[in-house]
Amino acid sequence: MLPSACNSRRIAQSMASRRAGTAGRHPRRRGDPGPYRRAGPETRRLDGSPRRRHGPGRERAPPPPAAGHRRLDPRDRAPLAPPWPDLAIATGRRAVPYLRALKRRSGGRCFTVFLKDPRIGAGIADLLWVPAHDRLRGENVVATLTPPHGITPDRLAAARARPDPRLAALAPPRAAVLVGGDSRHGAFAAAEQDRLLAGLDRLAGEARLMITASRRTPGRLRAALAGLAARHGGFFWDGSGDNPYLGMLALADAVVVTSDSANMVGEAVAAGAPVLLFEVPGTYIRLRPFFAALRRHGAVHAFPGRLEALPHKPLDCTPAIAQAVATAYRRHRDAIARPDRR
Known part of the structure; x- marks a missing residue:
């Protein structure tokens, strides 16, 4: 199923649930009061229905030395098996080898998205999101002022x-x-x-x-x-x-x-x-x-220590990020369906 305007928000919510650690870990469970709880990695179809679990929980992720970015350490591998997800979203450098493995083992069909700067270049995923204050830029890099989240x-x-x-x-x-x-x-x-x-x-x-x-x-x-x-x-x-x-x-x-x-x-x-x-x-x-x-x-x-009649402009870049993912994913699926148009 291809992304559309109506399910860009689902992609955004998926992105919000995968912001920290390896793919699928609760976003920045910093003890801050984030409203979402997740038990482990999960993929979903683009219509929002659960598909199956893939990849490791955070406790099984490999350590982040440079070698770990290139390939999976056999001692740390967790099952990665079909059916492959249409779209995989990950963040945290520990997730890089798993995201690459999904791309490779799916024969390139899985569209991969990485959130934040992996510090090893933009080639680790089909699309990357970074905050505008980071330096990473590229044709496959989306930079916005605020991060993706689930506050809609x-x-x-x-x-x-x-x-x-x-x-x-x-x-x-x-x-x-x-x-x-x-x-x-x-x-x-x-x-x-x-x-x-x-x-x-x-x-x-x-x-x-x-x-x-x-x-x-x-x-x-x-x-x-x-x-x-x-x-x-x-x-x-x-x-x-x-x-x-x-x-x-x-x-x-x-x-x-x-x-x-x-x-x-x-x-x-x-x-x-x-x-x-x-x-x-x-x-x-x-x-x-x-x-x-x-x-x-x-x-x-x-913060002045008091209430004031201050002007305020709500700011949420999540819909724009979700739309960028949907647009890039659609191009990816179109290229797979019509190889001559690549």
Whole structure:
């Protein structure tokens, strides 16, 4: 089945479910409150129906040295068997040899897509997506300002229509607070934790806070956030019950987000509320052009510690990415069906 305008969104949702680790792993399960959970790799037909599982779960992926990009280590191989998927989407350098194996073993029929820069060139897949702040470019490279994700207008509308009771109990205005934490690029220093907490304490005087943290959030900050929510009659997700992430974005009159995760910021700017960016010193230097572009677009503003009537322009590049995949896939299938037109 060929992609069409009506199923580009299905491709987008598939892309959102494969953003981190090997193909099929939950997108950046950073302990952030992402709304999707996946048990392992899976392929789907382009009509959205399950086909069969392929490839390894993350625990079976090979290590990422250069040799691993070229071929599968026999010790780490997992079953790759027909029927081959029409479309395979992967991310993370550990997935590169598996994506190449799918392409080779399917006789070139499987259309392969890789998300983010593999750091070994654009030849590893039929189509690559990279964020615009990355340098990789090429005829088969799609670059957009924000990353693909599953925060769609329809899902937000559904979450508003049937709100999470824990969030609906909070009187508006409400502010969603998305807090990351330490990364290999820098630690969330105590002084910055205190600065964030002071700003949120001021904001809590104007809005009910709906707070979620990451597995990377320092324990001291996590405890302080929970105490802040309790003290001001807000909500802090402690990991119990259903994941409230989508509902938080849907009900938010403003979104406060820390600067350590491009994915988290990309989802926030699609939600339709003003996004207040708390910039942490030591944030990955390559994200600075990303934030500057978002500011020029009017999608993010500095976090002032209060609600303001700020202009905001929702920004979501996922449909454009999905359409690029659909268009390239259609060309690929057409070339297979008519070899003389290659």
